[in-house]
Amino acid sequence: MIRKALWLSATSALLTLFAPGAQAQDRVVNVFNWSDYIDSSIIDDFTKETGIKVVYDTYDSNEILETKLLAGGSGYDVVVPTASPFLARQIQAGVYQKLDKSKLPNLTNMWSEVADRVAKFDPGNEYSVNYMWGTTGIGYNTKKVKEALGVDVIDSWDTVLKPENIAKLANCGVYFLDSPTDIIPTVLNYLGLKPDSTSPDDIAKATDLLLSIRPSIRKFHSSEYINALANGDICVAVGFSGDLFQARDRAAEANKGVEIAYAIPKEGAEMWFDQMAIPADAPHVAEAHEFINYMMKPEVIAKSTNYVFYANGNKASQPLVSKEILDDPGVYPDDAMLAKLFTVGPYDPKTQRLVTRSWTKVITGQ
Amino acid sequence: MSNAAVTAATASRAIDADKSALARLGAAFVGRLVIIVPYVWLLFFFLIPFVIVFKISLSQTAIAIPPYTPVLDFSDGISGFFAQLKQLSIDNYLWLTQDALYFNAYVTSVIIAAISTVLTLLVGYPIAYGMARAPAAIRPTLLMLVILPFWTSFLIRVYAWIGILKPEGLLNQLLLATGIISQPLIILNTYTAIFIGIVYSYLPFMVLPLYSALEKMDHSLIEAAKDLGCPPTSAFWKITFPLSLPGVIAGCLLVFIPAVGEFVIPDLLGGSQTLMIGKTLWNEFFANRDWPVSSAVAVILLLLLIVPIMLFQRAQARAQEQDR
Known part of the structure; x- marks a missing residue:
């Protein structure tokens, strides 16, 4: 009985080990994001719309993400590190690849207030796109x-x-x-x-x-x-x-x-800013861009904000964010307070x- | 017996001897093979990882993948490899001696682990004794009950203790309701909570070796002692306890060693002021991103744990030789 249990757990451990690498013919994107950080229906909608299967994995600390990225060969296509100090340092270490902005038409929806501040850590926002901030x-x-x-x-x-x-x-x-x-x-x-x-x-x-x-x-x-x-x-x-x-x-x-x-x-x-970025050794670069572009759709990111109660860096989404959240000064501070926030x-x-x-x-x- | 017959007999004896020598050789080979398996295991899952960690502990940090330098490889040929080898230094070990923090963390960890081990022994011994003396029919059930907690995640079990020990937790509610105390006890985030957590989590590791030592014991020895007028307490200390000593030592090592490096229990149940080596290592690795220094901390921790075990094994081997 015990031996059987051991075997079962050993096999399942092996399966998890190989899961990110197990890609069939169909298109896949391996996303590694914070826990409790998305309305899961968004992932289903993305798969329905694009036919790309999402392997969604979560972490609960920047340190865990950083260790995986620095060790190399993480197998992830989209990760969501905090801009400072994590993303900034990881860019220096050569962890990420530059985004192909021609594949990200929804960038026009983004909010300059956020993008400008992020530029301090990711000059020109070349490596990352804002997901949420707080x-x-x-x-x-x-x-x-x-x-x-x-x-x-x-x-x-x-x-x-x-x-x-x-x-x-x-x-x-x-x-x-x-x-x-x-x-x-x-x-x-x-x-x-x-x-x-x-x-x-x-x-x-x-x-x-x-x-x-x-x-x-x-x-x-x-x-x-x-x-x-x-x-x-x-x-x-x-x-x-x-x-x-x-x-x-x-x-x-x-x-x-x-x-x-x-x-x-x-x-x-x-x-602080949580930024979507693509690791340099990501196996599915095209799918990663599609995923990031999808997340920048106003209605999609607004749905996410309405679910997780974080402000996002997408200006076009603000009319779609529920009033209760948009008017909460703890989530979306007014301009006077925004000026006092530091990075x-x-x-x-x-x-x-x-x-x-x-x-x-x-x-x-x- | 004719000469010819004598020759034939000698020849056949010689063949027999050859055959048995071959058989012995084969048996020795199989025996060796059986011994080799654990050695291969140790080589791949202990020695090689240890050498890698040791090598990183001699490197310097860098902002790169991986975050240290030099990364040994043969891209520049053999001479390049040796040039990289020369960059290794023991600076990180010297660093550990310059700040009393590391020494204090090692000492605190050893003390916490030692106290927890003694407490686990005090709790585990009566349990194991009771199990070994229980009717043979229910012993497998009891054994099962000891192992049962392992079927739930360790993390969840530790988290559950937060719910029990917190100021408005189950324990305080019970004690307040029964009128034993009038103010809730502050247990969570103290050393007491760490001891409770470690004793609870590691109890099976103490009970199982104790049980196997006590179960093997010949009960007629106690009867003989009783017949000769020895009171039960001295019979326990003169016969039972010495015979269970190998179980006691095995159990204590199984609890002490992981407890020294314990991270989860002090993190969740202990207060922030608890400075244990597991947390120090975490800080070096994750907060400072200094893989080399954290590897040095890990190497020292390993030596700290391995040396006493080797001394113990040597002492035991010597004792066995004397018995013969």
Whole structure:
């Protein structure tokens, strides 16, 4: 019995191993995207329209994607890395091929506000097209925050970055994203310094501030805050907008009286972009272009946004996005707020090491 | 016996000897073949991967595919290969000594693994003892029950503990409802939660070798001790425990070794302040993208685990020789 089970699992493991390579005569595109990041009917529609079969695979961290790409021979045709620092660094490493823009007529639908910012990481948008974008802000349990602080809304980083304020939230629980490349620029921006500063003095200042609020932070983790916030286990989480919207939706679905809100604090926040790109060694380049072009159709990307609650970089899709989402300043901030959102490029290896080391000091005290 | 008969008999004896020598040779060959299989396995799935990791640990990082340099190949011929070989250096190992972080992470991991191993032994021994003393008819069922958790994903089982241990979790609800405590216990995100997670996850690895050692034991030894007036507790410590010692050692190694490198349990159940070597390695590999330094961390971790095992095996081999 056990032996049979072992054999079964061994065979299925082998099958998965060879699955991306197993291409029949029919046309295929191997897509590797974030988990919970698409309305799956879009994939079916694409296959119906083009006859191209989609092998859809998901990941839940940029690091996992990057490791697969850097090891080479991933077999994927379309991947969706975050623009900075991941896509920018991967372009340098020679991971991607330039897009053939003649095969992407729907590029005219794109939003220059987003494309211009991405150009900082992918000059001329030669290697990538925006899929979704968002911010790094504060998600909170409205009832618990009202009990602890006596306020209805959080609108400033003061709430979590001032020791005396966050101390009042410590008991009901605060989680922070376990990602130095997102949090340290956020703190630098709050301190009035350049968010993308690489000066060791500035990074030390951000580290000191984080150390001063460390006792009030229950945990640093990159995904657990979704469940913790939705279940009402914690009251505040600093994290990615999309994850926090997911927490909001899950809490609403569970209907246990937990209400989650998301704020882009008035001091501004980091803006991030998830970009569709084609690996240099992609086996199905033509199909990959067709897939990307399809995703740039206004009605398609609007459908995706209406499903995942992220803003997209497609201007033409905005009339088709549901009003509730388009009017939500947490998803589509107004122009004044857009101007305050900042981006940070990849660190050089030395600064990266300093930032990671400072971060370890913050979270472990060593 | 005539001379001729003597000659014939000698000849036939010589042929017999030849035949048995051949048979012995054949048997030796088959025996060797059986031994070779695990060696080939180790060569392909341990030694070669280890050499690759060791080689990367001597390289430098680069922004490229793969993200380190040099990548050894023969594109420039043999001399090119040796030129690449010369670029390798032990800098990454020196780096590990310059920051106390790595040393502290190794020490914390070993301490957490050691405490967890002792706890697992304390929980696992009575279970294994009970199983070995149970009626022979139900032993296979009990054995099955120990293995059963493996049929669920390890990750899901660890996640389930979050639901049990969190402040509003099942455990706290139960304790609050029964009035044992008035304030919810904070267990999640502490060392206690890590110990609970490791003991729970690795318990079968402790129970199975203990069970097989205890089951083999001859129960009449205990009866003899009883007949000679030995009280049950000293009978346990003088007979049962020493006889189960190989199981104890095997179980402890099976728990200790993976626990040192454990990443998932401290990540999900422990607090962020827990600095274990698994997390440090993760940081080097994923956050710093420094494959060479993370390979160096992995090589040291391997040595840290292999040296005690080799010492233990040598001690055991010596003990066996003395028994003879």
